[in-house]
Amino acid sequence: MSVIVNCVMCKSLFAAKKSNAKYCANCNKKAKNMWNQNYKRNRRQKKSIQSVKPVKTLKELNDEARAAGMSYGMYIAKNNI
Numbered sequence: 001m002s003v004i005v006n007c008v009m010c011k012s013l014f015a016a017k018k019s020n021a022k023y024c025a026n027c028n029k030k031a032k033n034m035w036n037q038n039y040k041r042n043r044r045q046k047k048s049i050q051s052v053k054p055v056k057t058l059k060e061l062n063d064e065a066r067a068a069g070m071s072y073g074m075y076i077a078k079n080n081i
């Protein structure tokens with residue numbers, strides 16, 4: 001059973017197989033491509049943000065703790081690292 005639906009992208013009427021269809025056959029590919037591009041772009045941005053986050057080694061943390069006049073354990077506990 002098909003339902004006549006207005007396409008969200010091009011505003012034309014089309015016969016949809018599902019009642020919750022948003023796009024006509026022409027726009028469906030475009031919509032999927034746009035969705036995939038946005039998804040990939042967002043994933044790339046999330047990954048780049050994670051990779052920018054500095055990861056300190058145990059030695060660096062220990063050196064910082066000594067410079068602050070604390071033991072390594074005290075420094076970690078105080079800064080919630």
Ligand SMILES: [Zn+2]
Pocket residue numbers: 007008009010011012023024025026027028
């Ligand atoms: Zn359309």
